[in-house]
Structures are given as structure tokens and as C-alpha cells.
Amino acid sequence: MVCVNSEFSITEDQEIMNLALNYNKMLWNSIASYMRGRVLEVGSGIGNFTEKIIELGEVDSITCFEIDKSCCKRFKENLGSNRNWSKVTLYEYDFNQSDLKDHFELIYSFNVLEHIKEDRTTVEMLVKYLKPGGWLFLYLPAMKCIYGSIDKELLHYRRYNKGMIRKLFTGLPIEIVNMKYCNMLGVVGWFYTNRILKRKSQSPSMVVFYDRYIFPLAYTIERFLPKIFGSNLFVSIKKK
Numbered sequence: 520m521v522c523v524n525s526e527f528s529i530t531e532d533q534e535i536m537n538l539a540l541n542y543n544k545m546l547w548n549s550i551a552s553y554m555r556g557r558v559l560e561v562g563s564g565i566g567n568f569t570e571k572i573i574e575l576g577e578v579d580s581i582t583c584f585e586i587d588k589s590c591c592k593r594f595k596e597n598l599g600s601n602r603n604w605s606k607v608t609l610y611e612y613d614f615n616q617s618d619l620k621d622h623f624e625l626i627y628s629f630n631v632l633e634h635i636k637e638d639r640t641t642v643e644m645l646v647k648y649l650k651p652g653g654w655l656f657l658y659l660p661a662m663k664c665i666y667g668s669i670d671k672e673l674l675h676y677r678r679y680n681k682g683m684i685r686k687l688f689t690g691l692p693i694e695i696v697n698m699k700y701c702n703m704l705g706v707v708g709w710f711y712t713n714r715i716l717k718r719k720s721q722s723p724s725m726v727v728f729y730d731r732y733i734f735p736l737a738y739t740i741e742r743f744l745p746k747i748f749g750s751n752l753f754v755s756i757k758k759k
Contacts, residue, residue, distance in 0.1 A: 533564040533590060536721075538730070546568075550627055554578050560584070582619070583607060583608065623650060633678065646693055652757065654756070656753075659679045665709045669720065692759045703749045
């Protein structure tokens, strides 16, 4: 089950994060080279990444799940006139209720699993729909100690750590190829915003400032440091 907060616009949050050009480029580069065949996107939002995927000649189709109705509306507005719209199938309901017949070469879900109470059910289904040898990519909020006001407003059930991910996938026919914390400096910003200021939404101006002036340098430095913590966790998984 995915919870949606009627008092908070997830669409608005998606649009704010779309302003983070460098951050989104980093996320895109982490999966772009694996994009081929049939792709499954769980939590498509307003189509920020879908729009890039359907332009790739190596991608035959993309199946999208998004439960938030306002996001679905904006998704169709943003992509409906795209010349490659025929590649897209959008399901406007809970992924945990799905019954797909297809299997996919690549599945990804960015900042979604934390919204789902029954996350074990979700990962079981993700693995079920993945072809043998296929790739699953997850990008998740991390570190329980920085859980705060925005997490609550976005109805996050949790922030993850590596142990939680290992336990979550125990017994499934997969190999966790890589699992790393990301955005070390983001821990400070998220703690300040969530725990000190207790904001209920992200500030567009703060997101743009951080993305333009701080994130590129922080990301470059972070590449040479041991990744023992971070505000996010990136997981790459291959099905056996």
C-alpha cells in the first residue's frame, strides 16, 4: 500500500526536484547505460526520467506505475504529445496490486519504496517481474537520524540503511552487486531543514542553490572518500 497525503502536493515536490539539474543528471547517469529492451518504472511521478528513457533507441517500451492522480495528470500533459508516446504504458494504481505478464530487462524505482508500508511485498514483485540477468536499481532516502518534518509530510514510512536492504531481499534470487551511500553533505542540509527548521516542503530556491553551487563540488569530492554515510542509498541488484 502506498500512502498519499491529500494535504501535500507530491506533484509540487516533483516539480521542485526537477529544478535540481545536476542532481538529476547524476541519477540519470547511474542507470542510462543499462537502458535497453523493456523497462519498468515504479513511481513515475510527472515523468522527469520517463521523458529521457523513451528517446533511447535501445528501449523498446516502458511500463510505468504512479498512484498519485495529480502526478498522472501532469505525466500525460508532459509526455502525451511526445513522438515516442507509443512506447509508454501508464498504470494509475498501486504497484502492489499489479498482475503483469511481461518481464523486464531493467526495473528502477527512485525515492518510492519509502512510501510503501509493505515494502517486502513490493521487492518480491520487482524481482518477480525481472528477467534472469536483468537489473534492478533503487535510490532511497537513508539514515533514520535525519528523519523529520518533510519525511512526515511526504508520508515516508522509513529511511533505509544497508542492513535493512539486505534483510529486505533475503531469500530472493538476486545478487546485490553494489550498495553505497550518496550525498554526504546532504545529511547536514536535510537535518537542518527537517529537524531544526522543521519545514514541511522543500524550498525551490534552496534546492536550486544547493544543486548549482554545492552539489557539483560535494559530488566530486565524495567520489574519493569512503562512503560510510549519506542522505541517500543507491542499490544495484542483478537477478540470478
